[in-house]
Amino acid sequence: MSKIYGSLQLFFVSCFALLGFCSSSFIARDIITLNQSVIDGKTLVSSGGTFELGFFSPNNSNNRYVGIWYKRNPVQTIVWVANRDDPITDSSGVLKLSKDGNLVLLNRSETMVWSTNILKAENPVVQLLDSGNLVVRDDDTNLSLWQSFDHPTNTLLPGMKLGWNLKTGLIRVLTSWKNHDDPSTGSFTFGVDRRGYPQAFVWNGKTKEYRSGPWNGLQFSAVPEMWPNFILNFSFTSTADELYYSFSLKNDSFCSRLMMSSSGKLQRFLVAKDDKSKSWNRYWFFPKDQCDNYRACGAYGICNASASLVCQCPTGFKPRDPQNWFLRDGSGGCVRKTEFGCQNGDYGFLKLQDMKVPDTSQAFVNESMSLQECEAACRRNCSCTAYANSKVTEGGTGCLYWTSELIDLRVYTEGGQDLYLRMAATDLAKSQDSEAHSSERKRLTVGLSVCVCVVVLVLPFICCFLSKKRKKNGCSSxxxxxxxxxxxxxxxxxxxxxxxxxxxxxxxxxxxxxxxxxxxxxxxxxxxxxxxxxxxxxxxxxxxxxxxxxxxxxxxxxxxxxxxxxxxxxxxxxxxxxxxxxxxxxxxxxxxxxxxxxxxxxxxxxLQNRSLDSLLFDKEKSSSLDWAKRFQIIRGIARGILYLHQDSRFRIIHRDLKASNILLDGEMNPKVSDFGMARIFGGDETEANTKRVVGTYGYMSPEYAMDGVFSVKSDVFSFGVLVLEIVSGEKNRGFYYDNSEFTLLAHAWRLWKEGKGLELMDESMKGSSSADEVLRCIQVALLCVQERAEERPTMSSVVLMLSCETTTIPQPKFPGFGHERIPLETGESSAKQESCTINQLTITIVESR
The missing domain is CATH 3.30.200.20 (Phosphorylase Kinase; domain 1)
Structure with a gap:
């Protein structure tokens, strides 16, 4: 009996050993050979453990795709998709090498869904490299036959090339996903345009949305943030065989990627490898301002994001359509005030500094010319409109000159380069006279500032006196x-x-x-x-x-x-x-x-649809706000506040965010309005204190309402209240439930704690809603209305949590004002209780940073 038992034991051990051998031969850690494959549920992992290849389903989709992602990040970050336009609808997919050496993806019926489409290879292997590159190579010669880096989707990784192989005709561009749930080919692409002097563009279909400017030796001329850089190396290669942009990491302790998003935003992300959260930080993005939009100010128009009027004309030019210049976006452009005779030499060149050079698609370039030779070449060509150095390195080298209208100009506070604009001699002389007087004006500035302060202090008394006198005389202008x-x-x-x-x-x-x-x-x-x-x-x-x-x-x-x-x-x-x-x-x-x-x-x-409150709190009109529109409004408001807090030239605290201050255009896109109570914060300022609390009860944070302390987190609190109002269709004041008076915040918290968050939804939109999106909005809103300011998220985190369904969201605690009872009020509920006296007069000097 014991012998039989021993024999059986030996048999099972042998079977398990054999199964283990088969399993290990079935798939190696980072390589596929002719006898191996990757089935749904199995993965390849690069040798350093940085990247992983396998099957995935994006967000709410049930479709299956083969993709590559960062293995160590808690949130799956997809960087490449094989079958982006041909999903598999179940888990039957198999990725393997075919007999002719191609890497193929087969579905349940063994129909080929995707292939590398290369010539026959004798002894091919597939390997996932630690760079994120999937390579098919000949195992005998080690020559690369195909690589995923030559076929990017929406992400550019270190070492990838964005551009052209001029020998083979291969073009590498980034193309956005269709949306968060669908990695198929979207509307937006980012790539290098080789016409004229090469530069990169973002296209929406065939429409140009953004232009990087040409490579000036250090960076793309329209991206001054690229240099100097202590983390990344950027390069642009232009030879007879290749034309491409790429980047690499100076420091191996970071990961970085450039992504073309489904909404048309070009974004660079960074994360430190030793960051335990492994959460990506947005390092750069487009568009940051109106001037990032292609030809925002039309021909010869100069876009200046730091100016009150964004679109301006250079000296010697005037708006093409003066009547509508300030009521539109300036895209009509500018025209010359004075025409001039080229042969008579009745012209000169105006030097414009810190410029993004115009569109170079049709520009002339000569890398060996000096700036003086460039000017001479421009003078000889009567069609030449401007010239500049092609490179800013070594004090400026090479020549660029334009023979058509100058398109897509902008000025920077830092960065940019000199541009020499051809103009009539009479207009140039006026410009030089103006410069001669500028130093004198600067010397007078200090004295004038003192005068202004005196006038500001005395003027209220004078105005008051004159006003009383005019009323007494029965005069009404x-x-x-x-x-x-x-x-x-x-x-x-x-x-x-x-x-x-x-x-x-x-x-x-x-x-x-x-x-x-x-x-x-x-x-x-x-x-x-x-x-x-x-x-x-x-x-x-x-x-x-x-x-x-x-x-x-x-x-x-x-x-x-x-x-x-x-x-x-x-x-x-x-x-x-x-x-x-x-x-x-x-x-x-x-x-x-x-x-x-x-x-x-x-x-x-x-704005055609007026204010949000006029629809949201009207039971008859609120039905026009289905969940898709409400979610769009929530995210739009979040983006607007994020711009105020982080992306505008100033850090701005609104202090009166509420439904009546959110306006809606014809497509229900929200626009934040009413900046009468807003405050500008300096570069190092994070919070401030005031004796004059202004705003609206129900939207004010506890620390602001009670102590007069306000910060960006005050606006975050107001945003949280606003989100709960949008979800519920109820105001955060005079809110009743079960005959008891509660704040909306307390009611939302009670439902959330009991796992009944969906009961907060407005009845009028329950049929149109996504439960996951509604619950995510409620959870984010409750985080925003936390009692302690430091426990509330920043608006950048809020935007991320609302945009990405895979982002881990913390659990909220009991909200601020959760026990408060707000009395019923009518009309506007302004918390401004005291009048302004001369003792509280504040003079604010706004300076650009």
């Missing part, structure tokens, strides 16, 4: 102006621009020191709004009434501040300065202002 406006309209006359506005402003001249928004007189706005008729009234808020109007053929919204609104000169000045300098798709656009006596008005772009 505004009423007279309204009558005059009506009379002008009756005569069919157009509006009259205010003389307060500088004529230089309407010429659009490129002068950094003297730029403001258009200022219109009262008559102009009265005509535009039909004397502020009730028919044009859009709504009434805490600071005044908003009217619809039409100005220069464009629909506008006019915010007319009431005289007893409490928004003083400082708040009005804040709003004008801030909005004029902010450029983002999710921020409302300011077109101009009007100051006439006691009248203060702001002229905005008109």
């Amino acid at each position: 505004n009423k007279k102006t309204e009558v005059r406006a009506s009379r002008l309209k009756g005569q069919g006359m157009q509006f009259v621009e205010s003389n307060v506005s500088s004529r230089r402003e309407y010429s659009g001249e490129y002068n950094k020191d003297d730029l403001e928004l258009p200022v219109f007189d009262f008559a102009t706005i009265a005509i535009a709004t039909d004397n502020f008729s009730e028919a044009n009234k859009l709504g009434k808020g805490g600071f005044g009434t908003v009217y619809k109007g039409k100005l220069k053929g464009q629909e506008i919204a006019v915010k007319r501040l009431s005289k007893n609104s409490g928004q003083g000169q400082q708040e009005f000045k804040n709003e004008v300065i801030l909005i004029a300098k902010l450029q983002h798709r999710n921020l409302v656009r300011l077109l101009g202002s009007c100051i006439d006596g006691e009248e203060k008005m702001l002229i905005y772009e008109y």
